[in-house]
Amino acid sequence: MSELRLEDIAKRAGVSRSTVSRVVNNQPNVSEKARQRVLDVIKITGFSPNAAARTLVSRRSNTIGLVLPHSVSTFFTDPYYPHLIKGITQACNQYDFTLALFVAGSKEYQEKLLPRLSSKGFLDGVILQSGHQADQSIILELKKTNLPMLVAGRPLYNDEVCFIDIDNIAASEKAVRHLINCGRKKIAIITGPLTSTVGLDRLAGYRNAMDSSSLKYNDNSIIESDFTEQGGYNAMQKLITIKPDAVFAASDMMAIGAIRFIRDAGLDVPKDIAVVGFDDLPIPMVNELQLTTIRQPVVQFGFKAVETLIELIENDLPIIKRVLMDTELIIRKSCGFEPG
Amino acid sequence: MSELRLEDIAKRAGVSRSTVSRVVNNQPNVSEKARQRVLDVIKITGFSPNAAARTLVSRRSNTIGLVLPHSVSTFFTDPYYPHLIKGITQACNQYDFTLALFVAGSKEYQEKLLPRLSSKGFLDGVILQSGHQADQSIILELKKTNLPMLVAGRPLYNDEVCFIDIDNIAASEKAVRHLINCGRKKIAIITGPLTSTVGLDRLAGYRNAMDSSSLKYNDNSIIESDFTEQGGYNAMQKLITIKPDAVFAASDMMAIGAIRFIRDAGLDVPKDIAVVGFDDLPIPMVNELQLTTIRQPVVQFGFKAVETLIELIENDLPIIKRVLMDTELIIRKSCGFEPG
DNA sequence: CTGAAAGCGCTTACAG
């Protein structure tokens, strides 16, 4: 029953192959009578057109790729990715696209991926999750294929690349301003890796907020870490020597680690040290700790990424698109300031 | 440069289309001289064959689907899935397959997915993550398409379906036996949902171990829960009334919740109540609590699932395959028994 | 509104 071709449906419905094709593709210029006959036969037979043949002639596979390059080492531990995928698959469902997932895992695997990614006729476009300097080469290789490509995250070097990102700078400014408004005087930051734009941009936001205030800070107020809980703990341990009364951690996981250290040191959050995080993914600890944080709209971000890529695909001329999404400050108790 | 066809390569190399095809597909019966000339031209031009055309004629897309039906509601919070996907993508990389990811999200979306799943010529086979009674209908629909299909998890009703699962019954027996060996006398269980085979099988293992011992248990020793931390907390609250000295929680998250309640109740783990979990995924809390648990090989499971599906695909005749994978008891301190 | 025909870019018997 799955061996049926357009031809067979045509025969049974007493029309030509062309007509069946028009019906299948919802095109006009088919009489109601013919359309109905064809529809009936399709229903009875359970016919579905061959995807490869369609793709070959229409030059559209309705498949997009999501590439997680080897610089994404936290795919298996960071709840960010499932949420991103959720948004992406929701949009794919809505726009009738299929998602092909490419996880590099290591640099060697990443090279094995490239031929499949650039194999003509398979993908209509690609979303590359990036923002790390190590991704420079894969971005260039993908650009060479002329495949419509959208980087999710801000690429470090490439100017002629389309990307979508959250406004990390504005978000971090907002977080630090909140600490300032809470009356804190000595505000430190635990950054992500400064080899990535997420790390860099969130630090830039901190600097912006501090520079436009009368507060002082210096290199000792800034500790680079790695977005993990343990990394946050270790960073706080270093930071404690300068006795800050507030810390902006560039991820919730690091904020959780920082709080753990603060408590181990016999100090109180928020009384002694206020803490703001970044992410607001549904990690149980975030709630338990009543962490004030920046909520980034990860699911909507994934959804919007697909919509943007589709625009790129449907535009015949290559265009440069940049999308920045807003974030929201979620005030809980870890800064000692309660709303309402 | 990406507009090149086999034909163009043939012309430049001074051979026929057939010869180029043979070289591209690594077939024999090509003279070294011709092969070299073709290879050179391919290298210079960066030619890659059109995937849709290949698929159309060869009837092979080298793409497999992973379907997460709507019964999988924990995709976005359960670290199980990223690990599963890790194993699956590793195997895909190794065997040169591409993974298409279908996340249903809701029952309505699941129905939108079906046409794309069963569209001929797109997928060579499908892995359906299942084990829940709600998946009965999608299993039947997929079977109708004659697409090679492997269920990851034990399906509840379908006898003629290939599946791969971990040996949940043996694993749970092992966990409960360990509690018995530790000298515990009143052993309770917090199960997963009994609408799923994971829930049922882990309960069956508990019964097996208890029945083959001299220990007693009854309906009050068995609390059904939902695999979440809060669910484990609530279940333990009910269980405390029968004063157990040991609890087997059918997932680590539930074990963590149970321990939280036990401590809130002023009791000690393992002194008053021993706890065994199930999963051993790298959740920070598992380590911190020194939880004794069953380690299931999630990554290897995903890898093996792909290998098994490929066997199904390459076998012309439909065959019924069943694979059960072993687990390992990881002894830490939550049962009061330390190895070494 | 409808159908015959060409063509998408490959693979694969077949004949030499």
Next chain:
DNA sequence: CTGAAAGCGCTTACAG
């Protein structure tokens, strides 16, 4: 070892 030819199952001008 090599190439001409048929064919995979569609879509899409084109002519009517």
